Amino acid sequence: MARKRIILRVIVLFLTIFLHFSVSLSESEADILVKFKESLENTGALSNWNNNISPCKGDDENWVGIFCWNGTVWGLQLENMGLGGTIDMEALTKLPNLRTMSFMNNNFEGPLPNLTLISGLKSIYLSNNKFSGEIPSNAFNGMLYLKKVHLANNQFSGPIPASLAGLPKLIELMLENNQFDGEIPMFAQDRMRNFNVSHNQLVGEIPLSLNNFSASAFDGNRDLCGVPLASCSSPDQLTIGTIIMVAILVAAALAALVVVVIILRRRTQPPQQLAGAVAAGAAVFQQGEKKANAVDLDRIEQGQAGSSGSSSPEKSSRGKKSEPNMKITFLREDREKFDMADLLKASAEILGSGVFGSTYKAALNDGQMMVVKRFRYMNNVNKEEFYEHMRRLGRLNHPNLLPIVGFYYRKEEKLLVADYMERVSLAVHLHGNRSRSNSCPDWPTRLKILKGVVKGLLYLYNELPSLTAPHGHLKSSNVLLDRSYTPLLTDYGLVPVVNPEQAQEHMISYKSPEYKTSGRITKRTDIWSLGILIIETLTGKFPSNFLQQGKSSDTNVAAWVESVTGDDGDMEVFDADMDRTENAEGEMMKLLKIGLDCCQTDADRRPDIKEVAEMIEEVKEKGS
Numbered sequence: 001m002a003r004k005r006i007i008l009r010v011i012v013l014f015l016t017i018f019l020h021f022s023v024s025l026s027e028s029e030a031d032i033l034v035k036f037k038e039s040l041e042n043t044g045a046l047s048n049w050n051n052n053i054s055p056c057k058g059d060d061e062n063w064v065g066i067f068c069w070n071g072t073v074w075g076l077q078l079e080n081m082g083l084g085g086t087i088d089m090e091a092l093t094k095l096p097n098l099r100t101m102s103f104m105n106n107n108f109e110g111p112l113p114n115l116t117l118i119s120g121l122k123s124i125y126l127s128n129n130k131f132s133g134e135i136p137s138n139a140f141n142g143m144l145y146l147k148k149v150h151l152a153n154n155q156f157s158g159p160i161p162a163s164l165a166g167l168p169k170l171i172e173l174m175l176e177n178n179q180f181d182g183e184i185p186m187f188a189q190d191r192m193r194n195f196n197v198s199h200n201q202l203v204g205e206i207p208l209s210l211n212n213f214s215a216s217a218f219d220g221n222r223d224l225c226g227v228p229l230a231s232c233s234s235p236d237q238l239t240i241g242t243i244i245m246v247a248i249l250v251a252a253a254l255a256a257l258v259v260v261v262i263i264l265r266r267r268t269q270p271p272q273q274l275a276g277a278v279a280a281g282a283a284v285f286q287q288g289e290k291k292a293n294a295v296d297l298d299r300i301e302q303g304q305a306g307s308s309g310s311s312s313p314e315k316s317s318r319g320k321k322s323e324p325n326m327k328i329t330f331l332r333e334d335r336e337k338f339d340m341a342d343l344l345k346a347s348a349e350i351l352g353s354g355v356f357g358s359t360y361k362a363a364l365n366d367g368q369m370m371v372v373k374r375f376r377y378m379n380n381v382n383k384e385e386f387y388e389h390m391r392r393l394g395r396l397n398h399p400n401l402l403p404i405v406g407f408y409y410r411k412e413e414k415l416l417v418a419d420y421m422e423r424v425s426l427a428v429h430l431h432g433n434r435s436r437s438n439s440c441p442d443w444p445t446r447l448k449i450l451k452g453v454v455k456g457l458l459y460l461y462n463e464l465p466s467l468t469a470p471h472g473h474l475k476s477s478n479v480l481l482d483r484s485y486t487p488l489l490t491d492y493g494l495v496p497v498v499n500p501e502q503a504q505e506h507m508i509s510y511k512s513p514e515y516k517t518s519g520r521i522t523k524r525t526d527i528w529s530l531g532i533l534i535i536e537t538l539t540g541k542f543p544s545n546f547l548q549q550g551k552s553s554d555t556n557v558a559a560w561v562e563s564v565t566g567d568d569g570d571m572e573v574f575d576a577d578m579d580r581t582e583n584a585e586g587e588m589m590k591l592l593k594i595g596l597d598c599c600q601t602d603a604d605r606r607p608d609i610k611e612v613a614e615m616i617e618e619v620k621e622k623g624s
């Protein structure tokens with residue numbers, strides 16, 4: 001009997017100790033909030049925050065400024081209270097159910113609090129305070145549930161943090177009346193409902209995904225352009241583009257004159273055509289003088305002098321280097337030839353400007369539409385190697401590749417000329433403004449597009465076996481669509497000619513997990529880009545996390561994939577705007593699985609291109 005009692009006492013003792021510890025280990029929400037309050041200043045409005053009574057009773061609040069649900073705090077609303085001091089995020093991390101926080105209309109100062117500590121946060125309201133300073137680009141990393149971010153009317157400066165553009169759930173972003181500068185990151189959230197960046201110092205083109213907001217969302221910035229503001233190809237902008245063209249042409253015209261002079265000296269009787277050319281050259285030269293400014297001309301002339309030597313015409317005509325690079329080198333026989341003059345005369349329109357340079361659309365006299373892409377940063381190989389590589393790319397011929405029609409070579413920049421595609425890129429169809437003639441492709445169309453992409457890629461693997469990444473820059477904006485939605489890959493095979501620094505910084509291959517871990521790309525790197533493309537096409541979600549420019553972006557594609565695909569078997573992953581055929585779900589799932597397979601972090605576990613081609617051919621429009 002006595003022994004039993006002792007055992008009982010020991011058990012009770014243990015239980016008491018255990019209970020004591022577990023209580024002191026898990027602070028109550030009241031303790032946590034009282035501790036949080038200590039870091040604030042001027043807390044008169046929070047006088048009823050004390051441990052005598054618990055903050056929540058069921059769904060009701062006993063304290064001011066909090067929201068309760070089922071006995072626990074899920075929100076803080078401390079607005080208009082004259083609060084100052086610091087916001088102790090460390091303390092708040094201990095509130096397991098906190099989802100929303102508002103500190104609007106107070107006197108908080110200093111940098112943005114570290115929000116990533118509360119990764120489950122759905123909304124944060126900090127407008128109308130005195131927060132200031134640059135926000136680190138990764139300040140919103142991993143906040144997969146964040147829907148609303150209000151930072152308006154503060155003094156934040158520096159670029160808009162890139163991590164914001166990668167948030168999969170973001171629908172509201174208010175940044176007006178700060179001092180944000182730089183360009184607006186590539187927001188691709190198709191569900192963005194509220195957006196305002198007015199009255200900052202922003203510059204550059206407004207991303208496509210944001211151009212259905214009214215102009216007042218962008219007003220009062222330093223230099224923003226594009227819908228809904230003035231078009232980036234407005235007369236002003238066009239002149240800049242034209243100046244470059246004119247400058248190049250002037251150099252070409254000068255060189256042409258030199259050549260003509262030489263020929264005139266050699267033959268007494270100049271052919272009719274050449275005389276015409278002289279006149280045309282002179283006319284264009286005058287036009288050029290009018291448009292281009294002296295600095296540009298100087299620069300170009302020096303460049304020209306540098307590349308062909310400052311020798312006299314006779315001497316240079318004998319030298320090997322004499323051939324002035326004034327004409328477009330055509331890679332295809334089946335095209336009507338034109339030259340820089342034709343391009344210049346064409347009414348040009350800037351289609352976009354990327355890291356490597358701008359893209360123009362040019363309508364030639366005969367109605368032919370061409371796309372001209374300017375590339376800077378293409379000096380990885382010397383001139384001979386460049387010509388050789390271009391000829392190699394020019395020989396490629398496949399219904400799913402956009403052929404390179406020709407190119408223009410200068411040391412500082414290259415122009416690649418290709419056919420213009422009516423339906424622009426897959427990216428525009430997936431993420432662009434659908435009200436403007438870019439219809440949303442249905443499931444059979446998307447399947448057809450992806451099948452075509454894989455065929456094009458398979459061809460590249462076969463034809464360019466020496467390239468580690470035969471495409472190298474596969475992404476939805478490099479998949480163009482013709483009238484019948486046949487995909488045509490573009491910007492392929494350029495890895496060898498692009499300068500390594502720029503390639504590493506901007507090309508998709510170098511965003512792959514293998515490049516991150518081993519500093520190398522492999523034969524299966526393009527497969528990874530293909531996987532991303534498949535998932536993007538099926539979900540309609542933009543992989544902004546890894547497409548952000550620059551090295552600073554966190555390339556957490558795994559998190560992106562997880563955030564867009566969610567629990568497996570969940571049909572909601574598919575783009576809700578995608579019309580489906582009957583019983584297509586099983587087939588869509590099959591394709592999604594191929595995409596996921598291709599995205600595996602371990603490159604060796606990804607299927608190879610032949611396997612992908614076989615698997616994707618088996619996916620049908622309709623299930624049985």
Ligand SMILES: *[C@@H]1O[C@H](CO)[C@@H](O)[C@H](O)[C@H]1NC(C)=O
Pocket residue numbers: 070071
């Ligand atoms: C409410 O809280 C109680 C106890 O904390 C818990 O057992 C219950 O599951 C909760 N109810 C809901 C709907 O989550």
Ligand SMILES: *[C@@H]1O[C@H](CO)[C@@H](O)[C@H](O)[C@H]1NC(C)=O
Pocket residue numbers: 114115116117136
């Ligand atoms: C914010 O918190 C995260 C998570 O604890 C941490 O990794 C990061 O370094 C913090 N950032 C700053 C600027 O303190």
Ligand SMILES: *[C@@H]1O[C@H](CO)[C@@H](O)[C@H](O)[C@H]1NC(C)=O
Pocket residue numbers: 190191192193212213214434
């Ligand atoms: C812009 O378009 C998106 C998606 O089409 C829509 O959800 C949003 O409400 C639109 N915004 C405005 C301001 O019209």
Ligand SMILES: *[C@@H]1O[C@H](CO)[C@@H](O)[C@H](O)[C@H]1NC(C)=O
Pocket residue numbers: 176195196197198199213214216217
């Ligand atoms: C954006 O903010 C400015 C300044 O507060 C306001 O005038 C404008 O109406 C807002 N526009 C939108 C679309 O929210």
